[in-house]
Amino acid sequence: MSDPGKGAESRNASPSAVTISRRQFTRLLGAGILMTVTGTDTDAGQTTQARAGSPISDRLHVSVDGTITIMTGKVDIGQGSRTELTLVAAEELKVDIAGVRLIMGDTALCPDDGSTGSSLTTPRTVPRVRSACAAARQILIKMAAKHWGCDPGLLKARDSTVVHATDGQSISYGELARIGGVDEAMEHAGEDDNAVTPVAEWTVMGHPVRRLTSEEIVTGAQVFPSDIRRPDMQYGKVLNPPAYGAKLEVIDLHPAKEMAGVTAMRDGNFAGVTAPTSHLAELAVNRIAKTAKWETFAQPSSSELFTYIREHVLDRPAKQGKVVQKTGTLQAGLDNAAQVLRESYTLAHIQHAPMEPRAAVAEWSNGNVTVWAGTADPFPVRRTLSEELGIPEERIRVIVPDTGGHFCGKHTGEAAIQAAKLARVARKPVHIRWTREEEFTWAYFRKAGIIDVRAGLDASGQITAWDWTTWHSGNSAITVPYDIPNIFVQSKTCRAPVREGSYRAVAAPANLFARESFMDELAHAAKTDPIEFRLRHISNERLRAVVDTAAQRFGWDKARRNAADKRGVGIACGTEKGSYVATCAEVDVDREQGEIRVVRVCEAFECGAIINPANLKIQVEGCIVMGMGGALWEEIRFDNGRILNAGFDRYRVPRFSDLPELDVVLMDRPDLPSTGAGETPIITIAPAIANA
């Protein structure tokens, strides 16, 4: 066994400095003392936007021992971006994966690659890293050519060295770095899209690579945000309001402050304590909670959720929704129909419930603050911290250690703000980790909504008109991928009844649930097999391909023939974020017990050229089972601003015993650009189950 602690540092750590400039950092990289640096530079807030045209020295560094360091503002929060970005760098620089160190999500060191979300790491950040690494490879080749006084065209990069094609001599990247001039060259070089390795020549990309941090994970060595420990660190605890929207009127902090080693603070609605242990912090916050007086305001309840949404449209004028898609003339399409069907679908709030709740550690030094936080958005969180703390971004460094789950539920920095405020008063580093109940209550929820749809069918079973209104739940994948001559799709925005935000694939699971369920209603009315009915309306070849593949692998025709009273089969398909998915499900229904058991699922997924088939398969498998939760059990219930099921005994998530037989088909398209895959595989499982 290799030393897991060392491995963890080399893959997933940043210098422990409170502040450090990137320039200072790369100098230290060159000196090979990356992990021991303790800087005091106040230049921490400098940020390089990851624009095209930025020097590639913002992105990578070649050390004198030949180690490659790549820097990205993206984070790994379970989706496998660390492995993916490492392997694409290894491919373009022609080095072993073990020779690449990736610094992620550190605002002091990394270029701002935007939020980690919307499946953009693959289509946006991967090309940037590839182009930068390809440009660096060209620089190393040119420097070797200069060193030998030969034509660069005769040289090739291979195994961390530059090799002469004819005379066989070679020079390692480390030697080139020691000769000098590599850093300077990179400071004056931009990315080079033309130098990237073509798909046909990939030797690392396109091949399965297991999670690079797995040994640290299975030995407990990986340091998650909630595992950060700093000298003299205190544990913080925040006083939560009794309900949404409550205002803190009065509080007495003395009962907490009387305790040894405890600090307490109030800033408007925010009140909290710090103590040497989490237990003492809990005791302290309980003491001040008894003195708090809150003003509460009436809040909506989930029992009236859908009425509330219909009655609280915010759109102006005249509460018309935003028209998202319009083709032909809706009324003409309805007039041509032999029959018109209509349906309404409702979508409840659901919670991401990542296994690691929100967590952060904040440490102040000379008016600067470093915050280690579990978030998908290090740079936006730094901006929020700047506003909340009243200090410029230059004085704030956010570091995101690899984090325990996201599912688009950690785009915010609540714990980071709380820890930073408490640490400023405590004058010591402060650790905040939300309880499960806090995560269920105060994190945001996937939006609820209603979808009203009607469609016309002509005598031949073609859809003539499609009239769609989404109330509140959002627009992802709302546009109809089917060939229909007359389409009117609108989306209304309504007042949020609770705190809401993004979700895995945002609103696509909701829109797909309604659309694909309704497609089955239409197929039934047209007396046609659901797959045949869909294919009749699909001209997009990529969408047809996933439907055909899933149906064939699943054995659709046979399974449908064998379907009985208690066993059904269902199909759903769709496209979102540039990738394509079709899912077939076999489901047992016990009508007497009201129980549904998903027996078997086959999903075909296509996202262009596959970069890491190992991780892609895991993402698709995880999406299928996660989506089962939203389809069958997950639903947040609330009453007058209080969450009624804020625990794993009251909020049912998928468990081992729910696992169906999984068959995942990855359809590689090396001829197409790679698109993101962490979200789209979740969008079809719920309607496939419903249709079964």
Next chain:
Amino acid sequence: MTAQEPAMEPEVVDLTVNGQPRQAHPRLYPTLLQALREELGLTGTKYGCGEGLCGTCTVLIDGNAVRSCQTPTRQVAGKKITTIEGLAGNGRLHALQQAFIDEDAMQCGYCSPGMIMNAAALLRKNPHPNRDQIVEKMNGNICRCNNYNRIIAAIQKAAE
């Protein structure tokens, strides 16, 4: 567990953690999870729910899997605790750790220590469990990345 004023707790207990004699202070760290993470610095054991509902904090006490968030520190006096940090022995990963790596049985990896410790207790009592026995034993452990199929495969592999 809900926090209580520390009057009833003994000041200090002796225990063995990963083969080493250690001390823990129940008044400051009333649950074993708090003592392990905060007092002894063993952060490999994770907090998941604090209510014994998700299995994330699972450790072994005298070879049996327990939820450390529900285990009072005072009750572990004289006991032998094994955490994820102590599972590998003699420089070799435990068969389960290796199998989790081989089967890529994790995404974020936050639930993995609890999964592995619970599975270690299972294999200790039943070295060759069938799939149903694995599901039954593991059903109290939640993985929100939903890697259940791979975790089952890893346990089966480790049991070979």
